[in-house]
Amino acid sequence: MKIAIVGAGRIGSTFAFQLARAGHEVTVVARGERLEQLRRDEAIVSASGERAAVRVSAALDATAAWDLVLVTVLAHQVDAVLPALAGSAARSVMFMFNTFEPLGRLRDAVGPARFAFGFPAILATLEDGKLTSKVVTRGMVTTVTDAAWAKVFTDAGIPAVVHADMESWLRTHAALVVPAMVAITAAHARNAGVSWTEAMRLARAMEEGFRVVRRLGNTITPEPMVPLSRLPTPAAAALLWGLSRVDAVRKTGAVGPGEPRALIDAMAAAAPGQTPTLLAIRP
Numbered sequence: 100m101k102i103a104i105v106g107a108g109r110i111g112s113t114f115a116f117q118l119a120r121a122g123h124e125v126t127v128v129a130r131g132e133r134l135e136q137l138r139r140d141e142a143i144v145s146a147s148g149e150r151a152a153v154r155v156s157a158a159l160d161a162t163a164a165w166d167l168v169l170v171t172v173l174a175h176q177v178d179a180v181l182p183a184l185a186g187s188a189a190r191s192v193m194f195m196f197n198t199f200e201p202l203g204r205l206r207d208a209v210g211p212a213r214f215a216f217g218f219p220a221i222l223a224t225l226e227d228g229k230l231t232s233k234v235v236t237r238g239m240v241t242t243v244t245d246a247a248w249a250k251v252f253t254d255a256g257i258p259a260v261v262h263a264d265m266e267s268w269l270r271t272h273a274a275l276v277v278p279a280m281v282a283i284t285a286a287h288a289r290n291a292g293v294s295w296t297e298a299m300r301l302a303r304a305m306e307e308g309f310r311v312v313r314r315l316g317n318t319i320t321p322e323p324m325v326p327l328s329r330l331p332t333p334a335a336a337a338l339l340w341g342l343s344r345v346d347a348v349r350k351t352g353a354v355g356p357g358e359p360r361a362l363i364d365a366m367a368a369a370a371p372g373q374t375p376t377l378l379a380i381r382p
Contacts (some may be wrong), residue, residue, distance in 0.1 A: 100124070100166040100251065103189070105159055105180055107133045109223035109354075110195065111171035113232040114257065116143040119151035121255035126154040136228035146229040158183070165189040167248065171219075174198040175361045181208050193217055193248060197358055199273045199365035202266050216265045217243035218272065221257070224350050233347075234258070239323065242268060267317040271324050273362050274308030279342055280352075280359040281380050286343035287352025293343045295336065300380060302335035307376040311366055314373065356382035 100123045104111045107129035119125040129137055134157055137143075142150040159168065161183055168189040172180060174196050184192050185208050193215040194205055206214040220241045223232035234257050235241070241259040243249050249259040262268050278301035282293045293301070309328040312319060319328045330338070342348055363381045367374045 101163070102126070103128060103156075103159055103163070103165045103168045104171060105168060105184075106171035106176075107137060108171065109225050109230070109232065109351075110219050110221055111169070112143050112225060112230050113219070113221050113223050113234070114169060114171065114252075115153050116145065116151040116230060116232070117234070117255045117257050118251075119143065119153050123251075123255070124154070125151075126156055126160075128156050128159050130157065133225075133228070140228070144229055146226070146231040159187060161187045163188060165191075167191045167193060167251075170194045171196060173358060173361070174200070174365075175357070177205070181205075184209050189213065191215055191245070191248070193243065193245070195219055197269070197273060197276070197362060199270055199362055199369060202269075215243060215245040215248060216269075217241065217245075217248070217259070218265075218269065219257075222347065222351065224353065239321075242321075262321065264318060264320060267312075267320045270312045270315065270317045271309075271319050271328070273366065274305060274312050275324065275327060277308060277359050277362050277366070277377065278302065278305045278339060278380065280362075281356070281382055282339045282343040283348055283352040284356045284359065284382060285352070286349045290349075292349075293340060295340060298336040298340040298343075299332065300376075301339050302330075302332045304376045304380045305335055305339075306332065307374060308366065311370045311373055311377075315369060 102123050103126045104115050105128045107127045115125050115127050137155040142152045192209040192213050195217045220235035236258050242262045244265050246261050249261050252259040286292050319325050363377050
């Protein structure tokens with residue numbers, strides 16, 4: 100299949116690597132230093148030296164009949180690429196990033212018949228242009244709205260399942276991971292885990308996030324998230340405290356505070372006056 104990936108960070112590069120190695124024709128749309136790296140290498144290169152040949156472009160070819168355009172930029176970057184996506188001849192457009200906002204705006208931009216959304220279960224880093232990634236293969240795997248693409252990803256080594264209520268899924272996920280992302284970012288910056296006091300404050304922010312999801316009328320989903328949403332504060336704090344001490348996880352904090360900051364802002368906008376604890380942990 101002919102696939103374009105808009106966004107060549109950790110997630111986009113992992114999908115490009117796996118899909119290219121599975122035999123698909125992959126074009127990566129990148130910018131800045133990453134664009135120059137990819138142009139030199141003409142491949143996604145892993146930290147172990149493995150290569151997956153890809154085509155490289157500074158902009159999406161709107162005239163190309165892509166089978167899929169996979170959009171892996173951050174949520175606050177998507178507006179810059181929406182006009183090109185809306186005018187593209189692509190058969191399917193799948194957005195794949197953390198967001199708390201309603202999905203209707205993106206669906207309307209590309210048309211309901213082409214729209215899909217997904218979320219990657221991938222832990223990855225990019226250091227000096229070299230990719231290290233771990234694809235989750237059990238439990239909470241990559242989740243998408245389209246069964247056909249779930250199969251393509253699964254066949255390429257990224258196990259994926261389908262979920263019908265992606266908006267509830269994403270909001271539930273945001274409530275869980277925002278405090279974790281804040282903890283990991285802080286742990287990376289100081290090269291040490293968060294304190295117990297910090298972990299308790301982050302746990303209370305997590306509880307507040309789940310309350311907001313419920314008040315907005317969304318379902319806590321998928322089912323394994325329900326008990327997590329009901330963890331006692333000390334148990335949630337212990338989880339965050341421990342997570343901030345895992346080296347492989349801490350390294351992902353190198354991407355900085357932009358994503359948790361944007362998610363907290365979106366949660367506060369969706370539920371005015373209901374997020375004081377989340378705003379207090381905003382990095």
